[in-house]
Amino acid sequence: MxxxxxxxxxxxxxxxxxxALGGGSARGLAHIAMLEVFDELGIKPSIIAGTSMGSICxxxxxxxxxxxxxxxxxxxxxxxxxxxxAQFAGKLRGSLSTLWSVRSPGIVDNVTLFxxxxxxxxxxxxxxxxxxxxxxxxxxxxxxxxxxxxxPIIPALAASCALPGMARPVVLEGRVLIDGGYVNPVPYDVxxxxxxxxxxxxxxxxxxxxxxxxxxxxVEAVTGATQLLFHSITREKLKSIAPDIFIRPxxxxxxxxxxxxxxxxxxxxxxxxxxxxxxxxxxxxxxS
Amino acid sequence: MRPPGQALQPRKPTxxxxxxxxxxALGGGGARGLAHILMLEVFDELGLKPKIIAGTSIGALFxAAYxxxxxxxxxxxxxxxxxxxxxxxxxxLLSARSEPVQRFLNILPIRSSLLKPExxxxxxxxxxxxxxxxxLAIPLKVVATDFYAQEQxxxxxxxxxxxxxASMALPALFTPVTRDGRVLMDxxxxxxxxxxxxxxxxxxxxxxxxxxxxxxxxxxxxxxxxSALVSSSQILQRSIVREKLKAQQPDIYIDVExxxxxxxxxxxxKQVMTAAGQAKDQLKRQxxxxxxxxxxxxxxxxxxxSAPSPPKKRLSGLKRFARKRSL
Numbered sequence: 229m230x231x232x233x234x235x236x237x238x239x240x241x242x243x244x245x246x247x248a249l250g251g252g253s254a255r256g257l258a259h260i261a262m263l264e265v266f267d268e269l270g271i272k273p274s275i276i277a278g279t280s281m282g283s284i285c286x287x288x289x290x291x292x293x294x295x296x297x298x299x300x301x302x303x304x305x306x307x308x309x310x311x312x313x314a315q316f317a318g319k320l321r322g323s324l325s326t327l328w329s330v331r332s333p334g335i336v337d338n339v340t341l342f343x344x345x346x347x348x349x350x351x352x353x354x355x356x357x358x359x360x361x362x363x364x365x366x367x368x369x370x371x372x373x374x375x376x377x378x379x380p381i382i383p384a385l386a387a388s389c390a391l392p393g394m395a396r397p398v399v400l401e402g403r404v405l406i407d408g409g410y411v412n413p414v415p416y417d418v419x420x421x422x423x424x425x426x427x428x429x430x431x432x433x434x435x436x437x438x439x440x441x442x443x444x445x446x447v448e449a450v451t452g453a454t455q456l457l458f459h460s461i462t463r464e465k466l467k468s469i470a471p472d473i474f475i476r477p478x479x480x481x482x483x484x485x486x487x488x489x490x491x492x493x494x495x496x497x498x499x500x501x502x503x504x505x506x507x508x509x510x511x512x513x514x515x516s
Numbered sequence: 517m518r519p520p521g522q523a524l525q526p527r528k529p530t531x532x533x534x535x536x537x538x539x540x541a542l543g544g545g546g547a548r549g550l551a552h553i554l555m556l557e558v559f560d561e562l563g564l565k566p567k568i569i570a571g572t573s574i575g576a577l578f579x580a581a582y583x584x585x586x587x588x589x590x591x592x593x594x595x596x597x598x599x600x601x602x603x604x605x606x607x608x609l610l611s612a613r614s615e616p617v618q619r620f621l622n623i624l625p626i627r628s629s630l631l632k633p634e635x636x637x638x639x640x641x642x643x644x645x646x647x648x649x650x651x652l653a654i655p656l657k658v659v660a661t662d663f664y665a666q667e668q669x670x671x672x673x674x675x676x677x678x679x680x681x682a683s684m685a686l687p688a689l690f691t692p693v694t695r696d697g698r699v700l701m702d703x704x705x706x707x708x709x710x711x712x713x714x715x716x717x718x719x720x721x722x723x724x725x726x727x728x729x730x731x732x733x734x735x736x737x738x739x740x741x742x743s744a745l746v747s748s749s750q751i752l753q754r755s756i757v758r759e760k761l762k763a764q765q766p767d768i769y770i771d772v773e774x775x776x777x778x779x780x781x782x783x784x785x786k787q788v789m790t791a792a793g794q795a796k797d798q799l800k801r802q803x804x805x806x807x808x809x810x811x812x813x814x815x816x817x818x819x820x821x822s823a824p825s826p827p828k829k830r831l832s833g834l835k836r837f838a839r840k841r842s843l
Contacts, residue, residue, distance in 0.1 A: 312707035368747070371754050389618035391747040392737040410751045437664050443699055444663060456666055464759035484679065 246423030249282030253484035254433030257282025258497035290361035291337035338386035364408030434480030536719035542575030544704035545726035549574025551792035585653035659703035
């Protein structure tokens with residue numbers, strides 16, 4: 229799925245910046261605050277890599293939407309639960325079973341879901357994006373990373389976000405693909421060699437101790453364990469290769485499905501946003 | 517942590533004293549970890565005792581048994597007996613179709629009757645296994661995860677059973693283990709292949725990786741949601757090992773290729789043993805080569821040049837991976 233790098237279409241002069249947006253479900257809404265930094269500084273990344281939720285935010289930005297537009301889009305979508313569900317009405321082609329299988333009611337078909345929810349700009353191919361963009365998925369059987377960078381965008385994003393237990397695996401070119409976080413939760417290493425400055429944003433959640441609880445419950449234990457595994461991959465990776473700027477917004481306590489808390493999450497990411505802005509400005513000054 | 521000078525030397529070495537010492541790391545990987553028994557057989561067959569052992573999860577279980585002074589043959593006989601008992605408790609507990617996982621998957625009211633890992637250990641561990649780290653014939657480091665501190669804990673003193681139980685406490689199947697006020701879980705969450713905790717402990721570090729391998733194309737059917745979920749934590753552990761090997765490598769790395777086994781397929785004991793036979797031969801060849809080299813100083817070169825097909829294969833895998841990464 230990738231031998232040839234996509235060409236640098238960024239016209240910006242000056243240092244090339246690679247931006248890697250990590251996986252973290254609703255916590256990944258914090259990525260929008262990081263994209264605001266780029267808009268406020270008036271610079272564009274020369275390449276973006278995204279895993280899971282990072283791939284959605286990254287693809288939107290690569291398609292030319294501004295951070296404000298992305299934010300407005302998410303806010304209108306998650307303004308209220310009833311509003312969120314209402315938009316499904318009339319949009320679903322075929323029966324409801326195309327989205328949810330009857331056998332496993334918890335499991336969603338991401339391709340169908342994303343076709344309904346994602347902005348029009350993403351109903352297109354990678355080749356049409358304004359900024360080169362790659363999405364990270366995991367090949368379930370080969371147990372290895374797959375870098376998706378061509379063809380239709382939506383199935384690639386669906387694969388990058390196919391969290392086992394939540395979404396059906398996505399089959400692309402004969403490969404069974406699941407959430408990219410399983411091989412590369414913060415995919416900065418994929419784009420590092422194509423930029424002068426690499427920015428990585430990690431929104432992996434952290435196990436939270438409930439007040440008064442001495443031992444975690446089962447759901448908490450399973451969720452927390454998965455988060456620990458994601459962290460372990462990133463920690464080991466940092467031992468061999470590190471980005472220039474590594475940002476971890478303080479959103480670790482939000483749960484994967486806290487999409488309706490978008491306002492709160494973006495507020496929580498404010499500190500990280502300021503941090504990124506300062507560090508990025510310093511790096512740009514140092515280089516130019 | 518045990519002070520380095522305190523390492524026990526339980527048996528007289530059968531080769532010259534210049535013979536290098538070996539530190540052995542046994543990784544986590546569920547049923548694939550049954551293959552560790554074969555690796556321990558290699559040490560028995562060579563008359564070589566590891567100077568120290570580190571274990572994660574199933575690796576901690578077999579590491580504890582071997583460090584207690586039991587022979588690999590005895591461990592194998594005991595394990596086979598336990599796993600072949602019809603309607604045996606262990607089989608029920610570990611069967612891929614066992615209730616707890618299924619119910620978890622359906623997200624139906626999650627049962628309160630998660631298993632206590634200690635109960636499983638009483639069944640799985642031979643009765644002669646030491647009760648306390650202090651009684652072990654070989655020093656042992658057991659790797660567990662401190663859930664709330666989100667960090668690795670290396671247990672090497674005090675009660676052995678609770679340490680091994682903690683190292684194996686895979687969420688969704690087992691309750692966490694509370695030890696010294698810490699909530700502990702499966703060590704594989706932070707360190708599925710704990711050769712790094714043995715750094716500096718011996719001349720040669722051996723790591724046995726049972727974290728899984730790619731499935732052959734013939735077996736690639738669309739996974740059910742259930743198998744996707746069960747396999748996913750294995751994929752994560754494999755990813756951790758892969759990243760870790762980029763920053764540091766053990767002297768001898770054995771990737772046990774028992775890929776076609778499900779992480780919970782403990783009942784397929786004989787098949788795992790057969791599939792891991794090749795890995796056993798590899799380990800034996802590489803250890804023999806290292807041991808016949810005259811001095812420990814010559815080791816790095818010797819162990820590198822002696823590396824036959826398996827490390828090469830791993831390298832090519834990594835190269836392939838690197839190529840993908842670099843676009």
